[in-house]
Amino acid sequence: MxxxxxxxxxxxxxxxxxxxxxxxxxxxxxxxxxxxxxxxxxxxxxxxxxxxxxxxxxxxxxxxxxxxxxxxxxxxxxxxxxxxxxxxxxxxxxxxxxxxxxxxKPQTPLRKLGQKMIAAVDGINLRGSAAKNAEHTYNLTRELYERFLDEDRQYTMAYYREDPRNTSLEQAQMDKKAHLAAKTCLKPGMKVLDIGCGWGGFALYLHKMYGVEVTGVALAKDQIAFCKERAKAEGVSDKVQFHLMDYRDVGGEFDRISSVGLLEHVGTIHYPQFFEHTHRLLKPGGVMISHCCGRAGKPGFTDAWTRKYIFPGGYIPALSELVSESEKAGW
CATH class of the missing domain: 3.30.1050 (Nonspecific Lipid-transfer Protein; Chain A)
Known part of the structure; x- marks a missing residue:
């Protein structure tokens, strides 16, 4: 004691x-x-x-x-x-x-260095470890997520246009989808890639509201199964398709790319690969929107609790980390 x-x-x-x-x-x-x-x-x-x-x-x-x-x-x-x-x-x-x-927080330089080294190793998200990390977080029971997500199962930050005390979670998530979609200047018939599509809500929303064709990819088996069930139930399986796939294995060309809540799982060491690959996938004149949590101030590392229990391999980036790597890739 x-x-x-x-x-x-x-x-x-x-x-x-x-x-x-x-x-x-x-x-x-x-x-x-x-x-x-x-x-x-x-x-x-x-x-x-x-x-x-x-x-x-x-x-x-x-x-x-x-x-x-x-x-x-x-x-x-x-x-x-x-x-x-x-x-x-x-x-x-x-x-x-x-x-x-x-x-x-740890006070000794040695302990701080140890934390940073552990976090750096944990952030190496090769294909195998990325899939394992995704399953840890997203392959839990559907009933669990029903308890705290909105009906559309949006697992990324909501957008409260008004006083949060007077705005339902469902409305805030709907406003988030509308806010992000408006930034991409969509037109009917465009081909959209949704990286880290989650339970499919944003992809289905884009097709319904803008008439675009959407390809959603994610690494959690149950999420993709759920997405396909939703697309089939809505009769849009030919226009909104979902695949159990690492974003690094996606080919083809797209008019628009959306990445909502994915960068937290990429790993800093893989930022160059992420920005280079998405740049190649985008047609000339295309638009990508990448939305993620942000760290105030300089780069840091993920705390031990989050690494072990919440988001293995996860990291909230500083703006400086994203800007520098995206510029190198030609964005």
Whole structure:
């Protein structure tokens, strides 16, 4: 517990955080008892957690970005009522922001270098590893995605034109599709390549609204199966086709290319290949729209939790990384 105790003494300065170790001993951190700001639940403090396993404290302290989440999943860490895991995360985040983000990140140059090396290796997405990573994320049960996506199963950022509190997720995703499509200046009969087509919603939307022929490619088997089912049900299988295929294996020429939420999975080492190949696929005068999450500031690396459980091989790029590589490819 001494390692976690040392870590929390440094990290928690605002509000009170009480840890009960597996042996029953209680540790208190912070200096402001009482109620907490509304953004972390608006519930009376302190936030209390209980560590139920002898290895929990060391696991959390040794791997701050990964250990707490795993301890929670394994029930080694229990957040006591009236608070919950969301309150705990927001509480720790609040302290990190006030102290500076470095308070919860590896401090030694060697550890930082290790993180970067691991992230770099993890970002090498050859065809085999890219398919494996896609299946890890997207071949989960359809019922899971139905619980939190809109009816069209859009798994990329929604576009809220109005106050999000007064806009449904369905409307925001519809506005996103319209916003992206408008940027590509589509005309009936054009051939469009949708890279990383997901569950097919954007490809089907483009055909329905603009009369274009769309080829969608992705690496998750269940996604492509679902796409084909949707195209068949809508009677457009001849105009909107889906293939289980790596974008690097696509041939032919296209008037337009869309890449929505794909660049996060490409890997920085593969950016040159991505931009060069898509440039070759596009007809002269064609347009490609590439939409992805962005990192504020300079390039970084993906945290351990995201790499292991959410998006293996994934990385949110900085604008500088995309601009430089796209320019080299002739964009």
């Amino acid at each position: 001494w390692l976690l105790d040392k870590f929390l003494k440094k990290a928690i300065k605002h509000g009170q955080f009480v840890v009960t170790n597996h042996d029953g001993k209680e540790y208190t951190y912070g200096s402001e008892p009482g109620s907490y700001p509304e953004e972390i639940g608006g519930k009376p403090g302190p936030i209390r957690i209980k560590l139920t396993h002898p290895k929990a404290a060391n696991h959390i302290a040794r791997y701050p970005q990964l250990g707490a989440g795993e301890a929670y999943m394994w029930e080694w860490l229990v957040v006591e009522a009236p608070h919950d895991i969301r309150d705990m995360i927001l509480f720790v985040t609040m302290n990190a922001k006030r102290l500076g983000e470095a308070s919860l």
